Amino acid sequence: xxxxxxxxxxxxxxxxxxxxxxxxxxxxxxxxxxxxxxxxxxxxxxxxxxxxxxxxxxxxxxxxxxxxxxxxxxxxxxxxxxxxxxxxxxxxxxxxxxxxxxxxxxxxxxxxxxxxxxxxxxxxxxxxxxxxxxxxxxxxxxxxxxxxxxxxxxxxxxxxxxxxxxxxxxxxxxxxxxxxxxxxxxxxxxxxxxxxxxxxxxxxxxxxxxxxxxxxxxxxxxxxxxxxxxxxxxxxxxxxxxxxxxxxxxxxxxxxxxxxxxxxxxxxxxxxxx
Amino acid sequence: xxxxxxxxxxxxxxxxxxxxxxxxxxxxxxxxxxxxxxxxxxxxxxxxxxxxxxxxxxxxxxxxxxxxxxxxxxxxxxxxxxxxxxxxxxxxxxxxxxxxxxxxxxxxxxxxxxxxxxxxxxxxxxxxxxxxxxxxxxxxxxxxxxxxxxxxxxxxxxxxxxxxxxxxxxxxxxxxxxxxxxxxxxxxxxxxxxxxxxxxxxxxxxxxxxxxxxxxxxxxxxxxxxxxxxxxxxxxxxxxxxxxxxxxxxxxxxxxxxxxxxxxxxxxxxxxxxxxx
Ligand SMILES: Nc1ncnc2c1ncn2[C@@H]1O[C@H](COP(=O)(O)OP(=O)(O)OP(=O)(O)O)[C@@H](O)[C@H]1O
Ligand SMILES: [Mg+2]
Numbered sequence: 119x120x121x122x123x124x125x126x127x128x129x130x131x132x133x134x135x136x137x138x139x140x141x142x143x144x145x146x147x148x149x150x151x152x153x154x155x156x157x158x159x160x161x162x163x164x165x166x167x168x169x170x171x172x173x174x175x176x177x178x179x180x181x182x183x184x185x186x187x188x189x190x191x192x193x194x195x196x197x198x199x200x201x202x203x204x205x206x207x208x209x210x211x212x213x214x215x216x217x218x219x220x221x222x223x224x225x226x227x228x229x230x231x232x233x234x235x236x237x238x239x240x241x242x243x244x245x246x247x248x249x250x251x252x253x254x255x256x257x258x259x260x261x262x263x264x265x266x267x268x269x270x271x272x273x274x275x276x277x278x279x280x281x282x283x284x285x286x287x288x289x290x291x292x293x294x295x296x297x298x299x300x301x302x303x304x305x306x307x308x309x310x311x312x313x314x315x316x317x318x319x320x321x322x323x324x325x326x327x328x329x330x331x332x333x334x335x336x337x338x339x340x341x342x343x344x345x346x347x348x349x350x351x352x353x354x355x356x357x358x359x360x361x362x363x364x365x366x367x368x369x370x371x372x373x374x375x376x377x378x379x380x381x382x383x384x385x386x387x388x389x390x391x392x
Numbered sequence: 393x394x395x396x397x398x399x400x401x402x403x404x405x406x407x408x409x410x411x412x413x414x415x416x417x418x419x420x421x422x423x424x425x426x427x428x429x430x431x432x433x434x435x436x437x438x439x440x441x442x443x444x445x446x447x448x449x450x451x452x453x454x455x456x457x458x459x460x461x462x463x464x465x466x467x468x469x470x471x472x473x474x475x476x477x478x479x480x481x482x483x484x485x486x487x488x489x490x491x492x493x494x495x496x497x498x499x500x501x502x503x504x505x506x507x508x509x510x511x512x513x514x515x516x517x518x519x520x521x522x523x524x525x526x527x528x529x530x531x532x533x534x535x536x537x538x539x540x541x542x543x544x545x546x547x548x549x550x551x552x553x554x555x556x557x558x559x560x561x562x563x564x565x566x567x568x569x570x571x572x573x574x575x576x577x578x579x580x581x582x583x584x585x586x587x588x589x590x591x592x593x594x595x596x597x598x599x600x601x602x603x604x605x606x607x608x609x610x611x612x613x614x615x616x617x618x619x620x621x622x623x624x625x626x627x628x629x630x631x632x633x634x635x636x637x638x639x640x641x642x643x644x645x646x647x648x649x650x651x652x653x654x655x656x657x658x659x660x661x662x663x664x665x666x667x668x669x
Pocket of ligand 2: 179
């Protein structure tokens with residue numbers, strides 16, 4: 119019993135913190151001129167939870183992810199993140215400096231194309247070490263040791279620490295991008311089709327790795343994908359989008375096995391036929 | 393005397409450049425955009441430095457121009473002649489006599505004073521240019537002092553060469569805020585920028601940027617705890633004046649592989665040889 123630890127929020131302080139969503143999204147809307155990017159999106163993401171977002175091309179998945187991760191500015195709504203130091207804060211009311219700080223500490227963003235998320239002219243070690251240095255690390259030996267450790271965790275031979283990403287296969291590049299993001303110990307990861315450009319056997323290995331990491335770290339993830347097999351494997355809960363709206367949401371197995379909305383039924387059945 | 397306005401540039405242009413200089417002094421290390429003018433010489437000749445010098449000179453000034461430490465190279469001679477012709481100012485090769493010193497690639501060995509202005513010619517003002525080509529992004533990095541990328545550059549150096557191999561244009565942090573390219577001076581000169589009594593002005597003509605260090609500004613060379621910055625030079629004494637503390641050039645003396653090390657700062661070397669010792 120740690121009574122001292124309860125000083126901030128009463129005796130149940132700790133429990134309250136755990137019983138609180140990590141991310142609360144309320145009424146997020148983004149328009150491109152008159153066209154709807156996404157609209158009316160609300161949900162809670164809990165610590166350690168993986169939320170899948172599926173939907174056809176153009177349904178607004180990337181737009182929504184951009185709004186959540188601070189890369190796009192929504193026209194309305196709130197994106198409330200439970201910060202380490204100050205509790206829940208609407209990230210849209212933060213300064214750009216504060217948002218970028220979150221982006222290199224407590225958040226991760228994994229792009230579909232690893233080239234968008236890596237520095238191709240910088241060695242694997244430099245890519246992984248960048249966040250550490252951005253967060254003030256100034257001991258070369260320690261930075262390098264941490265980078266080597268993370269390469270190993272994403273199943274890249276640490277002897278390749280000085281190779282450039284260009285010399286890596288697509289699957290290795292994607293794993294490097296993941297290491298580069300997770301090195302700072304984030305609590306929330308945004309992923310846009312992280313297995314998108316890879317062939318099937320490489321995808322399977324990456325999914326396996328992701329699943330292990332998510333479990334080990336207790337990472338919360340918002341995962342955008344076309345691929346229902348990916349959400350089935352990784353996502354605890356699922357949102358289905360169409361035309362910028364969330365048309366169905368629920369536990370992944372429920373939504374996939376017993377879809378309520380006609381569009382979801384179509385989506386699920388078309389996959390089953392493959 | 394001549395058909396030129398004093399120091400070649402018209403008064404409006406000089407005023408515009410002075411505004412940029414003052415802004416640069418007010419925000420040490422920040423790259424101030426300015427509308428660089430065509431000068432009657434190619435860009436590689438330091439038109440940025442020339443414009444800053446032109447905007448800085450007054451008729452009472454005594455001008456010294458150095459290139460790689462020497463006053464007698466083509467580049468230095470042409471710029472010196474240019475200002476003799478267009479501003480009729482006195483010129484000197486003596487660091488201690490000069491009030492304005494325009495330089496390329498070196499900082500004089502002789503300590504500078506509060507009565508002097510040092511003008512650097514800058515080819516590429518952005519220290520992150522080769523890591524992050526997007527200017528929108530480098531500007532944001534500067535604005536937010538989000539300088540992890542700069543440290544990555546040094547990390548890469550050590551990873552590849554076992555030490556920080558950058559020996560010219562070694563990046564510095566100015567007054568605890570902006571990261572700045574000190575122009576392609578040898579890193580040996582970096583410590584001279586720190587806490588310097590003279591005003592230091594940096595002009596990039598092609599890139600249209602001016603930045604500055606007011607007197608007595610803290611200038612720290614970036615490094616790692618376990619790979620600290622070292623202001624290195626060739627481990628010799630000057631073959632002419634015997635100095636063991638000044639920056640040396642390696643000079644080939646014959647076709648048989650003969651070589652020697654001499655001071656790069658010719659004025660300093662001459663003074664030492666005359667009787668400094
Ligand atoms: N920059 C933009 N300018 C204008 N319209 C855009 C822009 N980006 C997206 N859109 C539009 O917003 C809607 C949602 O696009 P979004 O990229 O979010 O879809 P998506 O679900 O990620 O599609 P995909 O599966 O193909 O990646 C589409 O109608 C799209 O055309
Ligand atoms: Mg998309």
